[in-house]
Amino acid sequence: MKIILASSSPRRKEILENANVKFDIIKSEIDEVILDNELPSQVVMRLAFEKCIDIAAKHRESLVIGADTVVVLDDIILGKPKDIDEAIAMITQLSGKTHQVITGISLINLSANKKIIDYVVSNVKFKDLSAEDIKDYIQTNESLDKAGAYGIQGYGALLVEEIQGDYFNIVGLPISRLSDLLKQHFSINIFYGG
Numbered sequence: 732m733k734i735i736l737a738s739s740s741p742r743r744k745e746i747l748e749n750a751n752v753k754f755d756i757i758k759s760e761i762d763e764v765i766l767d768n769e770l771p772s773q774v775v776m777r778l779a780f781e782k783c784i785d786i787a788a789k790h791r792e793s794l795v796i797g798a799d800t801v802v803v804l805d806d807i808i809l810g811k812p813k814d815i816d817e818a819i820a821m822i823t824q825l826s827g828k829t830h831q832v833i834t835g836i837s838l839i840n841l842s843a844n845k846k847i848i849d850y851v852v853s854n855v856k857f858k859d860l861s862a863e864d865i866k867d868y869i870q871t872n873e874s875l876d877k878a879g880a881y882g883i884q885g886y887g888a889l890l891v892e893e894i895q896g897d898y899f900n901i902v903g904l905p906i907s908r909l910s911d912l913l914k915q916h917f918s919i920n921i922f923y924g925g
């Protein structure tokens with residue numbers, strides 16, 4: 732079965748490639764709107780599903796994979812910062828504390844009428860960061876396209892004291908859970924190249 736990753740994220744592409752899965756990329760152009768009173772886990776599942784169904788509706792025979800990642804501090808979602816000032820504010824808020832990184836994943840094959848949604852949570856504790864540490868990090872320019880204004884796969888790793896859970900979930904695709912879902916619902920075994 733043809734597999735499509737409905738994502739513009741280079742990180743998601745790389746994680747799936749490293750698992751030796753053969754797939755195409757078709758980006759979904761949905762608006763990522765966050766509704767009032769929605770739990771973070773509901774937000775990521777809904778957005779992953781919306782990205783996925785957007786592409787699946789046009790590729791009914793394919794298995795489409797969608798994902799969405801947010802950073803959550805004290806039950807508040809930190810999305811992607813809109814500018815440098817917001818990025819500084821986010822890293823300052825995260826300093827010295829533990830936050831959650833939640834990724835929703837959706838797998839859809841419409842021809843078989845299968846629609847799966849799930850989410851994975853990882854905990855990340857940041858070091859106590861000085862104003863200089865934060866300035867140094869912001870200067871790397873890796874904040875702006877990332878939820879929570881950092882990327883653990885880059886210089887963001889230097890801000891982290893400890894993680895609990897799947898590292899790849901923090902980067903944007905929980906490959907271990909995805910592998911379980913592919914096996915359980917689609918009889919695809921990543922160990923045998925899908």
Ligand SMILES: Cc1cn([C@H]2C[C@H](O)[C@@H](COP(=O)(O)OP(=O)(O)OP(=O)(O)O)O2)c(=O)[nH]c1=O
Nearest residue numbers: 738739740799800877878881882883901902903
């Ligand atoms: C916390 C964290 C987030 N991120 C990234 C992963 C996601 O790409 C991004 C969250 O935004 P998303 O909206 O989940 O994804 P995206 O807009 O990059 O791609 P698409 O919607 O097309 O699938 O933040 C990291 O790269 N590293 C990290 O450590």
